[in-house]
Amino acid sequence: MNNAYLLNPDGSSNPMQRIRCSDETRELQDILEKNLDLIPGDQINPEDPRRWICVKRELPIEDPTTGDNRWSCDFLLLDQSGIPTFVECKRFLDSRSRREVIGQMFDYAANGSGYFSRDLVADYLTSEALRRGTTLDGLLQTLGPDSGESLDDYLDLVENNIKQGQVRLVFFMEEARPELRSIVEFLNSQLERTEMLIVEAKQFQSANQRFVIPSLWGYTEEARTIKKKVTVTSRAGPRRRWTEEEFFEALNGNCAPQQVDWLRGFSDRLKASERLTLRMGNGRKTGSLIVTFPELSSRSFLFFDSNGGIVFSLHLVSNDEGGSRLKDLVLEHFSRVPRLAIPEEKRSGYHGVEDWFGDRSEIEAFFDKLEALS
Template sequence: MKQKQYETEDIFQKLIERYPNILAGEQINPNDPRQWIFISREIGIPSETSGGNQWFLDHLFIDQDAIPTFVEVKRSTDTRVRREVVAQMLDYAANATSYWEIDTLRECYETQLEQEKTVSLESLGISVAKKELFWQNVATNLKVGKIRLMFVADEIPMSLQRIIEFLNEQMTETEVLGLEIKQYVSSDGMKTLVPKIIGRTSTAVQVRRHEKGTWDEQSFFNDVLNISGEQAVNVCQGLLRGFEALGCRIWWGKGRTHGSFIPVYDGRLANHQLCSIYQTDKTTLVELQFQHFKEPFNQIDAKQKLK
């Protein structure tokens, strides 16, 4: 079999859509191979709240841990496969994490599921009872920048490889990877695709050695105390005890560098995420996720009162 370039970028993109396992989940995490939920191709990204789409990402996938994975595809013959594509991807990430509505992503997923273009959450071990929490985790991961950026080409030039490795070694929440997918064709037309992950250096692996952190009440409040001080600890403890008194269960986050918790009310028909409390490098944030609210609590007066 001889290596052959892809005839068009569209053919390249269709292969990824039809065969998402080509994204080499076992190379990204050998101990816990990534499994892919296809969300959309050419998904729009706005540059402001409720604004029109300014960019279009080639593919969006989500893995079994609710981590959104941005995939941008370029052939090696495209000169934009070098530095320009990096700036383009960072634009996508910066605006998608700020302005994507989780309901839009869910609708995209449901459409793909109806058309049998993606796998079901159940097939990945996510039960019906945990579906709401899964999508809430997707929303939280977007807000805190816990995403994966993947540059895909039939050949990654060294100039782009160096940028990918540098970013992946410096960024703690966002994972940055390159993926070469070379195509080999036999004389009778048989094709095989060979993926190779780029950017998973020993330094990057060390940065993410706590990829699935284990947070609890004590470790979270120690983190808050170290960064935000005693007053923030008192506020967060008041929120935690108040939600517990209302009968909510507490979901503790799995961030690599900082903790979080989400009060969840298990309703008769669904589970409801009421808010997110999470720690960043500089401060502690409490987020009211109004995008999940239904009538009549999605009205502006009700939102203001709750705030």
């Protein structure tokens, strides 16, 4: 049965041919590895869409009774909140029973989380960074983690989630059978800390092109509410909501008095602005003053940290018309300031600048430009 169509210029349509996967590795695993966004982060969390990095493909998992590598999970991913996400790829025609498939996932969660450590995750991430031709910091910057740009803070977040049993289990399938959907939906509504989800990646062929349409199964609003409450509670301890007083106290220990005084005055200007917003960050070790321009983007493009640095975060800005305009304004203005220019390779992650105070007039000029936009 066809359920996807190509529209022609005259308004008529041609049905696309439905494809059944015969090679799980080539038609599911390889495709997912190169396209992690096929796990639809915006459907998992519409308020804060999930972003992904691959930690390990073909993840070995030990049997706790023997210490041998008894299982192998297709993928271990991490999102920006440091939640370990186990992904198992399955063909529709896989003959194994739904009970065996579900049990396999619980084996991964119970035993995988049991032996993971901060150091093991760091080793896997280092290997993944080398494989992709980047650094560990560079890999992390592509994710834009909730903890800020510090690797230590992010690993703290991952470690805390592992200890709390905060994990996500995802079946990545071309199509799920109705009985498997029902089981996953039921379990997801009962499990408080663990998410169990199905991502259907239906594939279609038209001429020489293949199309993949991902959709999420397993989340009800009841389940979403339960997990949101538990997640907030479980993370309340290690995270820190900085006050302005705490931020400037930390800054005072890291910067010259002249720089602290200037930033105090500049933050007062931002708070008084009718077009700019300023809020405090929640890093565990480093405070931040986060600046946004809501008319173009709800996400921050720049922040000042309590170590005395200024950090550009263009990768957090949306790619819609407003966000693209904001990025262009930032890049154009600061490209003429050598110390503040953002290298091309840093535009997809955080770009921190420590020695910026000599160019504070250029920072002031940029915010003058934003406030004067028509």
